[in-house]
Amino acid sequence: MNGFSLARVSAVLMKEFIQLKRDRLTFGMMAGIPLLQLILFGFAINNDPKHLPTAVVIADSGPASRSLLSAFETSDYFRIVAPGISEAEAHEMLDKGELAFVVTIPPGFERDLVRGERPELLVEADASDPSASGNALAALPQIVDQALTHYLEGALNGVAPTPGPVSLVLHRAYNPEGIMQYNIVPGLLGIVLTMSMIMMTALSLTREIERGTMENLLATPVQPVEVMAGKILPCLGIGVVQVAIILLAARYIFGVPTLGSWGALAVGTLLFVAAMLAIGYTFSTLASNQMQAMQMSFFFFLPSLLLSGYLFPFRAMPGWAQVLGQTFPLTHFLRVVRGVLLRGNGFAEAWPNLWPIAAFFFVAAFVALRRYRKTLD
Numbered sequence: 001m002n003g004f005s006l007a008r009v010s011a012v013l014m015k016e017f018i019q020l021k022r023d024r025l026t027f028g029m030m031a032g033i034p035l036l037q038l039i040l041f042g043f044a045i046n047n048d049p050k051h052l053p054t055a056v057v058i059a060d061s062g063p064a065s066r067s068l069l070s071a072f073e074t075s076d077y078f079r080i081v082a083p084g085i086s087e088a089e090a091h092e093m094l095d096k097g098e099l100a101f102v103v104t105i106p107p108g109f110e111r112d113l114v115r116g117e118r119p120e121l122l123v124e125a126d127a128s129d130p131s132a133s134g135n136a137l138a139a140l141p142q143i144v145d146q147a148l149t150h151y152l153e154g155a156l157n158g159v160a161p162t163p164g165p166v167s168l169v170l171h172r173a174y175n176p177e178g179i180m181q182y183n184i185v186p187g188l189l190g191i192v193l194t195m196s197m198i199m200m201t202a203l204s205l206t207r208e209i210e211r212g213t214m215e216n217l218l219a220t221p222v223q224p225v226e227v228m229a230g231k232i233l234p235c236l237g238i239g240v241v242q243v244a245i246i247l248l249a250a251r252y253i254f255g256v257p258t259l260g261s262w263g264a265l266a267v268g269t270l271l272f273v274a275a276m277l278a279i280g281y282t283f284s285t286l287a288s289n290q291m292q293a294m295q296m297s298f299f300f301f302l303p304s305l306l307l308s309g310y311l312f313p314f315r316a317m318p319g320w321a322q323v324l325g326q327t328f329p330l331t332h333f334l335r336v337v338r339g340v341l342l343r344g345n346g347f348a349e350a351w352p353n354l355w356p357i358a359a360f361f362f363v364a365a366f367v368a369l370r371r372y373r374k375t376l377d
Helices: 006-022 024-044 063-074 087-095 109-114 130-151 154-159 181-202 204-211 214-219 224-252 262-286 290-306 319-325 329-343 347-376
Strands: 052-058 078-083 101-105 120-126 167-173
Touching: 052 063, 052 087, 052 130, 063 078, 063 101, 063 109, 063 130, 078 087, 087 101, 087 120, 120 130, 130 167, 181 204, 181 224, 181 262, 181 290, 181 329, 204 262, 204 290, 224 262, 224 347, 262 290, 262 329, 262 347, 290 329, 329 347
Parallel strands: 052 078, 052 101, 120 167
Antiparallel strands: 101 120
């Protein structure tokens, strides 16, 4: 028996380097995934959201109200996007997820403040994601006190009450107790579907190639769309089972409420599952083996997870990261699920997030069919 040989080790080593050079996709993933993680974690991820969209309902437009409005506008945490709108309009925008806060200045606010009666200031926060509004709510009392203490200087200094000029009434809408399971568990539905649906379909065609059955499939009169439908439909059934398990667990184990339209949730889920199956099938037409298909799946899943708002508040990310995150179906699906379960949304409120998922599906399905046709030539 021959002993250990450095020459033979060198030969195997050279062979591996040559193989790696030929497999450019794997080499690209080796460099691309760490670079992607570095960019996302270094620049896009932030646990302290700033400039959160805020509406102010003003029923008393005196100098004190203007002082409060100015304090909110100059604060890093609040961005006034709808000053002076009606209460009904503000709540409609809050239900759609377009606002993070609604501040209501009640009638007689100026009069009661001057009298030292500590008038109430109502602040309603979207608490469906407690981590997104927590820091802003913590900074709110100081912002209000500084704004109105400055207003009550001079002749009005004697009427400024010691506990603070106003009584802040905080209403955490949709999740008053700040239960994190109400945010995490519904979002987990999108995470599980993304991982399983993409992975199963990404390996479909590459498995045929590695097993040697692809040539037999190409020799049949089956059309590309028929092959795609035949491979996707079983995965669709698996996705339905996964959805049922997660929703039942959310309701009966974690107590997550279901306040909105089951129809809107069903349509959103079917569109999302179809989109994930289509992108997975696209990866299977691009990869030459199962390892490459898995690498592509992970390369898609990582930014989708980090930029969707599941792990980190979406509004805390910089503008370019939010634009990029809007291209992923998971971002919109999380809004649909949380909106239906926690906000009581129906089709009207869910539609702005349903059509981007549908558009992504059609684009991914078109690319998959085009790529499959090329393999037939």
